[in-house]
Amino acid sequence: MRTIKKTLLLIILVMITVCIRAQDHNSKLRVLVLTDIENEPDDAQSMVRFLAYSNNWDVEGLIATTSVHQKKKVAAWRIKEIVSAYGQVRTNLLLHEKGYPDTNYLKSIIKESYPDFGMAAIGNGKDSEGSEWLIKTVDKEDNRPVWVLVWGGPNCLAQALWKVHMTRSPDDINKFVSKLRVYTISDQDDTGPWIRKTFPTLFYICSPGTHDRGAYHHATWTGISGDKFHGRFSGADFSIVDNPWLDKNIRKDHGPLGAQHPFTKYLMEGDSPSFLYLVDNGLGSPEYPNYGSWGGRYELYQPKTEKWFYEPETRPIWTNAEDEVMGIDSTFQTSNKATIWRWRKAYQNDFAARINWSIQPYKNANHPPVAKLAHPNNLHVKIGDTVLLNASPSTDPDGNQLSYEWIEYPEVGTYAARNTLKIEHEKTAKASFIAPNVTRPETIHIILAVSDNGTPALTRYQRVIVTVFP
Ligand SMILES: [Ca+2]
Ligand SMILES: [Ca+2]
The missing domain is CATH 2.60.40.10 (Immunoglobulins)
Incomplete structure (x- = not known):
């Protein structure tokens, strides 16, 4: 009798554990990153921060891509290098919060997209392990949407959509598109306009700006680390995103993951707003870009300013919105960048704390x-x-x-x-x-x-x- 009771109790306990695990698993957002890493140091910087937050999400792909800044090569090797550094500190991160993904698992989802620029990488024979992986990820038996965070050009996503578009029924195409949530750091190749035109219902956050026309200074994401000298806008505190702060709080004497954060060439981490938007901190609400978050605030409309894009926009997208915020010079600033820099102190301190987690015991770190x-x-x-x-x-x-x-x-x-x-x-x-x-x-x-x-x-x-x- 006792054995039966014990067995029953054990079964109930296992069931409860499985239920809790399932719940835990399902409440996370599914995230897939496309990165033109190695075009300049800032994608590697963002990858360090992303991995420090990787327990926030179900990370389902880390795909090396091209962009206008790196047209003919992809650099998955650099993602592997940073993930290896993460592997050295994962055990320590787990002392502070649960859910950090297994290192070998992360290595297994590093993929390469087709190494050519923009629309030249779209069409027959242009499938890559990256575009195939993206299709497979979206097709999984999982009702949660897949957040595709685009740090370079989106042509890997474009090829995935092109293939689905060419091989599936209208209903199945719609089903595929409806599972996607896209957040791009401007249009870093010419496939963004094609994607938006061809799939008009696709959820798409894009801050305007094209490299070709020198118009990045319109982009909300520059709020992550710009100021009036570095990003052509006033009000933000540059000292806490500058190299001396990063050396002191992230790179030096902070273990192997922090050490992977390279010296800034232009601006710190232009791509990080894409995932700061998804950090589960009580501020943002991913399905409502107009609510505002650490990754900025966006409103749904059809932009009229052609110079911001490769071609006139054909449909409403989630794009630049302005906040009025008190700047460090004690004057009110009204700008789209302010929708990010208003939270700068909080997201920088938060990053510094997580890099501390990578080397410190629980009692020596802040939570x-x-x-x-x-x-x-x-x-x-x-x-x-x-x-x-x-x-x-x-x-x-x-x-x-x-x-x-x-x-x-x-x-x-x-x-x-x-x-x-x-x-x-x-x-x-x-x-x-x-x-x-x-x-x-x-x-x-x-x-x-x-x-x-x-x-x-x-x-x-x-x-x-x-x-x-x-
Ligand atoms: Ca990038
Ligand atoms: Ca605390």
């Missing part, structure tokens, strides 16, 4: 606070109601002291009358505001930012969406 609300993320109120915001259940795994900030995000939501919403006690755990006058239901987005006082200080978020009814 992010857990931002938690005492109420739902969505609140429904009426004009004149006092809306109570409460983050007092927030905690910190290291026992750090917490500070709070409630930030109205007037660019998001339908209620956009700046400066008329006054949040009381906006720097404490409990804050409030009076629901404003509206003539129809309007939404207000409030961001809770909870920061700890560890070293480096880390920040996590919650978003409160308040709907005010007349």
